[in-house]
Amino acid sequence: MGKVAIVTGGTRGIGAAVSKALKAEGYTVAANYAGNDEAAEAFKAETGIAVFKWDVSSYESCEAGIRSVEAELGPVEVLVNNAGITRDVMFHKMTPEQWGAVINTNLTGLFNMTRPVWEGMRARKFGRIVNISSINGQKGQAGQVNYSAAKAGDVGFTKALAQEGARVGITVNAICPGYIATEMVRAIDEKVLNERILPLIPVGRLGEPDEIARCVVFLASDAAGYITGSTLTVNGGQYFH
Ligand code: CAA
Numbered sequence: 001m002g003k004v005a006i007v008t009g010g011t012r013g014i015g016a017a018v019s020k021a022l023k024a025e026g027y028t029v030a031a032n033y034a035g036n037d038e039a040a041e042a043f044k045a046e047t048g049i050a051v052f053k054w055d056v057s058s059y060e061s062c063e064a065g066i067r068s069v070e071a072e073l074g075p076v077e078v079l080v081n082n083a084g085i086t087r088d089v090m091f092h093k094m095t096p097e098q099w100g101a102v103i104n105t106n107l108t109g110l111f112n113m114t115r116p117v118w119e120g121m122r123a124r125k126f127g128r129i130v131n132i133s134s135i136n137g138q139k140g141q142a143g144q145v146n147y148s149a150a151k152a153g154d155v156g157f158t159k160a161l162a163q164e165g166a167r168v169g170i171t172v173n174a175i176c177p178g179y180i181a182t183e184m185v186r187a188i189d190e191k192v193l194n195e196r197i198l199p200l201i202p203v204g205r206l207g208e209p210d211e212i213a214r215c216v217v218f219l220a221s222d223a224a225g226y227i228t229g230s231t232l233t234v235n236g237g238q239y240f241h
Helices: 013-024 037-047 059-073 096-106 108-124 135-139 145-168 190-200 209-220
Strands: 004-007 028-033 050-053 076-081 127-132 170-177 231-234
Touching (some): 004 013, 004 059, 013 028, 013 037, 013 209, 037 050, 050 059, 059 076, 059 108, 076 108, 076 209, 096 145, 108 127, 108 145, 127 209, 135 145, 135 170, 135 231, 145 170, 170 209, 209 231
Parallel strands (some): 004 028, 004 076, 028 050, 076 127, 127 170
């Protein structure tokens, strides 16, 4: 059996591509998901990858979920914090619920998932944490004050934790995807996408989930052992950080 990797939000969108790419590299993958049973079952049937349901915004659920993955598959050596949601709305209309949901999933979710695997990685002197942030955490995006704040927080989390992990063989890196062809991006109003977003991407197209998955595979590999605390920008030239 290969190294065990957990991918949060691992049954759809970028996460599904990451789960499949890690499996193809020989990892034993646990794909976490929060709500969409139908998509998770279809993903499991298609790929043979084990799926586990819990909500990354709950610390207790993450602890219990990780315990069940470890009992079934073994100690977690790679963690890809990919799960994320949007509640896009201009700030003057944003509710505390819309703020809280995004912060709790997209930022606190990193604490909730990483804290329970951290001590084991320290003890074994090996670990790979890859956090999926966003271009909008780097540049900010109107209509996404909640999301941009959480995703910028993910980068700070990455840089601080990388300093703690360096001495014990754990790397912590972030990837900032631009606009990738997933349901999340397809949910943007078509007119907004075509008129206000696509023209800003020099490469002239949305990215593909696989183009992010390949970066995760690299950062998880032994070959990337000297890369830690870094932010890999993958956005078709839309923003240079
Ligand atoms: N900068 C400044 N002002 C802007 C703006 C911008 N980029 N975009 C819109 N506005 C202004 C509009 O001009 C408008 O002003 P007026 O009322 O004075 O005319 C006002 O804000 C409202 O704009 P909309 O008509 O678009 O308002 P809406 O309520 O229908 O929609 C919205 C608001 C849902 C936020 C919509 O604008 C939207 O979807 N924007 C795109 C947000 C976005 O990029 N989300 C990314 C999702 S994908 C993702 O998150 C993955 C990832 O990591 C990249």
